[in-house]
């Protein structure tokens with residue numbers, strides 16, 4: 590099941606406008622649209638009368654009119670009109686979700702509204718740093734439970750086999766990983782010393798020759814990842830060492846929003862410590878990342894099917910320590926929310 594008291598990405602900012610749009614989040618249909626002044630709104634996408642999705646109705650100014658019998662709702666989900674009735678029944682309302690626009694994305698809080706604090710939205714370290722470039726974000730749907738994606742994003746080793754033409758190379762096969770449990774998530778990382786620069790990074794790395802490379806794979810609860818790629822000239826890297834001035838740094842942000850138990854909307858964008866504002870570099874990053882994530886998608890879709898239909902036991906390896914710790918913590922978070930949800934019902 591899902592952690593509800595958390596911010597999740599509902600959509601990329603440009604996906605939502607003055608058209609009623611349905612998204613499915615944590616097993617619930619949500620209606621997204623923008624008010625006339627541009628502010629984005631999220632409402633439960635089910636009319637309280639016969640549960641027709643309100644997204645099948647129409648926008649009248651800032652209000653939504655149901656496409657079946659004309660009930661109207663304002664941005665807070667309060668019913669403002671029941672055609673043919675003398676008064677509006679007080680149960681004629683839909684839930685309004687907290688929604689915040691930040692980092693080119695719309696962040697929704699599916700849990701208890703009273704706990705929704707925008708200060709808890711994932712922080713992007715270099716967002717306002719003028720020396721860092723950003724590539725425009727994108728999204729895809731993966732047909733697997735979100736925890737198979739958090740497994741993947743706590744697993745630096747898979748790049749050797751899944752991404753040999755981009756993020757990985759033979760250097761990524763055998764170096765052991767370190768696992769660190771933090772209060773807000775899990776970090777799996779490793780330094781690989783004196784290695785070839787993997788193909789994705791090679792065109793952008795400033796120095797010649799081999800590199801010391803760090804992979805820092807961090808996923809914060811419930812499902813937000815920062816993947817840091819660090820390349821420095823061979824002989825200058827290692828844990829705790831100051832970064833060489835020619836260091837290549839890329840922070841890849843990955844936000845997973847469960848659609849339901851077996852599908853996940855996967856949002857991402859990348860930050861880099863060079864070429865700020867260079868559209869060509871951003872486009873190159875964007876398309877290379879998209880192609881690599883497509884490689885993950887194929888694997889993850891097949892993993893979900895494989896795990897659903899297995900006829901012999903699966904095993905865990907040493908590399909699974911971080912992903913398993915992450916899953917155990919999520920289970921505890923979900924269990925801790927249960928009594929709160931029951932009290933609210």
Ligand code: FES
Pocket residue numbers: 636637638639640641655656657658659660
């Ligand atoms: S179903 Fe919406 S008004 Fe009847």
Ligand SMILES: [Fe+2]
Pocket residue numbers: 741747748751752881882885
């Ligand atoms: Fe991957």
